Amino acid sequence: MAVKHVLLARFNDEVSPEAVDDLIKGYANLVSLVPSMKAFHWGRDVSIENLHQGFTHVFESTFDDAEGIAEYIAHPSHVEFANRFLPALEKVIVIDYVPTAVN
Template identity: 65%
Template sequence: MEEQKGVLIHVMLAKFKDGTPPDLIDQLIKGFANLVNLTEPMKSFRWGTDLSIENLDQGFTHVFESTFESAEGLTGYIAHPAHVEYANLILPNLEKFVVIDYKPTIVRI
């Protein structure tokens, strides 16, 4: 197995509060996606909604994934004023969330 040098993936699983209007959710997702344009350390952003048939989602409905070139880049992103401002918008609308950061490992067989 080979750990990718420097690259760090930041994953957030989220469940919006019941009653959050769909147009607000759309706005918040667009705001999250726009952080890639506002914060230099963030290299890419992807998101999606849960489609699993296994019923193991524990209520989480959305996944957000950001890529950074290093742990230092992630640290800079977290402290960046655009991220702080955005977090203050999305967090009050979430019932629950979890964040995991990891360095991808490539398995060579």
């Protein structure tokens, strides 16, 4: 069963929009570098409810299972990317979940 890996982020104010774009491209490129990462989607907060608690970006990756996430976390391409990405963030939350359909 697929597992979703969701990362909510707020970039540091001093990170330029161009640098943010480059980081997002690097994140998206991990799909081609990490075999266990099956899909990647991202977006900016557009909610009118103002409940985002300062988070501005959502990143969602799909894996076949929890072992795939463990492989992703340890993969050298992810480690290298995380060393550039995480220092650019002011806030971050990561949640992994198994989607459940409602019948």
